[in-house]
Amino acid sequence: MVTTGVMQIASFNRARMRTPDKPHPFLSGIHRPMDRELTLARLTVEGSIPPALDGCYLRIGPNPVTPPNPAAYHWFMGDGMVHGVRLKDGSALWYRNRWIRSKAVSAALHEPPAPGPRNPRSDTVNTNVLEHAGKIWALVEAGATPVEISDDLETVAHNPFEGSLKGSFSAHPHFDPATGEMHAICYDGRDQHTIRHVVVGRDGRVRREEPIAVNDGPSVHDCMLTGQYVLVFDLPVTFSMKTLLAGHPFPYSWNPAHPSRVGLLPREGQGSEVIWCDVEPCYVFHPCNAYETDDGRVIVDVVAHENMFAHSTQGPDSKIVQFERWTIDPQARRVQRKVIDPVAQEFPRFDERRIGKPYRYAYTVPLTREDPSFVSASHLIRHDLETGARAIHDFGPQRYPGEFVFVPAHPGAAEDEGWLMGYVINAADETTDLVLIDAQNFSGPPQAAISIPHRVPPGFHGNWIPARAPQA
Numbered sequence: 001m002v003t004t005g006v007m008q009i010a011s012f013n014r015a016r017m018r019t020p021d022k023p024h025p026f027l028s029g030i031h032r033p034m035d036r037e038l039t040l041a042r043l044t045v046e047g048s049i050p051p052a053l054d055g056c057y058l059r060i061g062p063n064p065v066t067p068p069n070p071a072a073y074h075w076f077m078g079d080g081m082v083h084g085v086r087l088k089d090g091s092a093l094w095y096r097n098r099w100i101r102s103k104a105v106s107a108a109l110h111e112p113p114a115p116g117p118r119n120p121r122s123d124t125v126n127t128n129v130l131e132h133a134g135k136i137w138a139l140v141e142a143g144a145t146p147v148e149i150s151d152d153l154e155t156v157a158h159n160p161f162e163g164s165l166k167g168s169f170s171a172h173p174h175f176d177p178a179t180g181e182m183h184a185i186c187y188d189g190r191d192q193h194t195i196r197h198v199v200v201g202r203d204g205r206v207r208r209e210e211p212i213a214v215n216d217g218p219s220v221h222d223c224m225l226t227g228q229y230v231l232v233f234d235l236p237v238t239f240s241m242k243t244l245l246a247g248h249p250f251p252y253s254w255n256p257a258h259p260s261r262v263g264l265l266p267r268e269g270q271g272s273e274v275i276w277c278d279v280e281p282c283y284v285f286h287p288c289n290a291y292e293t294d295d296g297r298v299i300v301d302v303v304a305h306e307n308m309f310a311h312s313t314q315g316p317d318s319k320i321v322q323f324e325r326w327t328i329d330p331q332a333r334r335v336q337r338k339v340i341d342p343v344a345q346e347f348p349r350f351d352e353r354r355i356g357k358p359y360r361y362a363y364t365v366p367l368t369r370e371d372p373s374f375v376s377a378s379h380l381i382r383h384d385l386e387t388g389a390r391a392i393h394d395f396g397p398q399r400y401p402g403e404f405v406f407v408p409a410h411p412g413a414a415e416d417e418g419w420l421m422g423y424v425i426n427a428a429d430e431t432t433d434l435v436l437i438d439a440q441n442f443s444g445p446p447q448a449a450i451s452i453p454h455r456v457p458p459g460f461h462g463n464w465i466p467a468r469a470p471q472a
Contacts, residue, residue, distance in 0.1 A: 003190075007121075014247030017071035025373035026062075026075035026315050030400060030425050031457055033063045034081065034097060040452070043085070043092040047448035049436065050419065051090045052409060055466040056151070057421050057434060058084045059402065060129040060138055061459020065099055065108045074250035075315035075374075079105050080126030080138060082153050083423070083456050085434045088467070092434070092450040100125045100138050100147050101155035116158030119143045119168070121190070123158060127171035128461040132182050133204025135159075136465060141171045141221060143188050151468075164206040167196055171461070172222035172286075177353055181207075183267075185223040185232050189251065192217030192239050197230055197265055212263070212271035219252045224290040225267075226298055226356045231290055231328075232263035232274060235283050237308050254310035256281065264298060264330055277328050279335035283308035283318070288348035288362050289355060298328040301362060301385070303346050304337070316374050321345065323364060323383065341390065344369050345381060347403035347461075351415045360386050360415055361439075363404055375458070376400045380420070382442050391442050395435070398427040400458070406439065407464045416440050419447060421464065423456050432456040 025031065062078025080100035086093040099105045101114035102123045125140040125147045137159075138147040146169050148156040160169075170184035182200040193215065199208040212232065217239030224231040236258040244251035260281040263274040283305045290300035306320035321344040327336045345364040362385060366377040378399050382391040395401060404422035420437040434450040441447075 010244050010247050012247075013245065014069070014072045014249070017069065017247055019069070019071050024070040024073055024314060025371075026078075027064075027068070027070055027073060029373065030375065030427055030455060031075075031373055032455075033078070033457060034454070037098055038096065038454075040095045041093065043095055044451040045092055045448055046451070047436075047446055049087055049090045049092065049448045049450070050409075053087045053407070053419070053436075053464075054089070055464055056084050056086045057405075057462060057464055058082055058129045058136070058153070059423060059456075059459050059462025060100075060126060061457060062126045063099070063457060065105045072247055072249060074248065074313060076126075077124065077249045078126060079124055080140070080147075081459075082129055082138060082149065083459070084153050085450055085452070087450075095452050096153050097456075098149075098153040098155070100149070114147075114155045114157060116145065116147075117160060118145055118158050126460070128463075130173075130463045131465045131468075132173075132175075132200065133202060134468060135204065139169060139171045139173070141168070141187065142219070143168045143190070145169070161200055161204055161206050165198070165200075166206070166209055167198075169198065170220075170223070173198075173200070174223065174225050174355060175352065176225060177355055183223065183225055183230055185212075185220050185230065187218065187220050189217065189239055195220055195232070195234075197232075197271070208268075210265075210269075210271050212265065212274060216255060216258050218258065221285045222287055224287040224300055224355075226290050226292050228266060228292060229264040229298065230267055231287065231298070231300060232265055233284050233287070234259075234261050234263060234276075235279075236260050236281050237283050243313065248313045250309075250313070252309055254283075254307045262300075262326070262328055262335055264328065275330045275333065277330065277333045277335050279326070280337060282306060285316075286346065286348055289350050289357075289359050291356055291358050296330065298330070300326050300328065301340065301348070302326060303348055303364070319369070321367060323348070323362075340383060340385070341381070343381070346374075349403060349405055351406050351408060351418070353408065354415065360384060361406075363406065363420060365401055365403060376402065380404055380437075393437055393442055395424050400425045400427060401435070402458055403461055404437070405463055416442075422462065423452075423459075424449075425455055425458070427455075430455045 063081035148159040168188040173184035197210040238255040240253040288301040305318035323341040344367040408418040432452040
């Protein structure tokens, strides 16, 4: 009854919000949503696609199916849309984009609802897309059920891992290279006192949901693995009843009263066994990688924001962002922070065969500090974490990359032997390229650029999905 009353107040206040005088930064410019689903065959390619690449590059992001009220729109809450390019035998066979079928999307498209159970308060899924246990999954944090999608990006079902997931999931699970299991730290906005360590086995079913006690309902966007631990980022962005009652759909804000800490959870341990280590207040969406040292400390590289959601109810709003190395001392229960690069950047990726192990290369997307819409600069950064060297791949003026994923050339490839791939918007002519970069020639010309004749709005996360045996 209390929850129903709160949501009624929130809806009332949302309906009374005034339309802002300025265009919404996440609904205009290069963020302007697409208004249709497309299938485009035999795309134009400049350069050469490596014949070894047989699969699909997928990326997901928010794309409202109907124009929302700009006063009440938050970037993180838009309807999910997946964009994919299929590569095979050195050719780009197709591009497709498809909305993830929430009930609202299905209704807007005059379709029957997609099958499967839903969180009754939210079934929007828009943050990550990956493959596990022979299926492709679209994911979001904080409540909505994972969504199974087909090889051609159609929504199959809202699927809580064949009924084995009892609570919410995360947008950022990570795979243990040794076991193939998927680990995540999950939270739900309805429970401000508990988060959970969830492990999905190689069979695609949940084998562990371990509760961890917290306060204030922290937003835990990501986690990371080492040989012994799962890293838990309990930082000062927490559930805000004030924000919710005011009508804003994303009810999280900066909370300086919330203690800032990183937890080391033994991978098979109980929630009460977390080793909590204090860190200076900041917020982390994305760690890059973590590993243990011989003396028992844990190294984790992160993108650290000075704060987050302190002023804006539209999207990310931090002014100081930097790439850092954190050394976690479980004996002293403290975290030492060291700046790797003070340039604003996000979306760190690396060779994920190295999860939980020392690694050399990290790839990040620099941000344009003065732009309020989280727009990238026109290049990528490669960090050599052994030498400290920093390399640039420049795409040219008015070209804006998103997150790039590393794809190894073969199972035994060296850490930089493979390709980086991601979407790059050309703002001058409103088109997009899927760009492939030879990681060993990072600053050189792209290996290939696959032309998409429209702008793919900036999204969140993507992955390379290798071709699989045809589904029954």
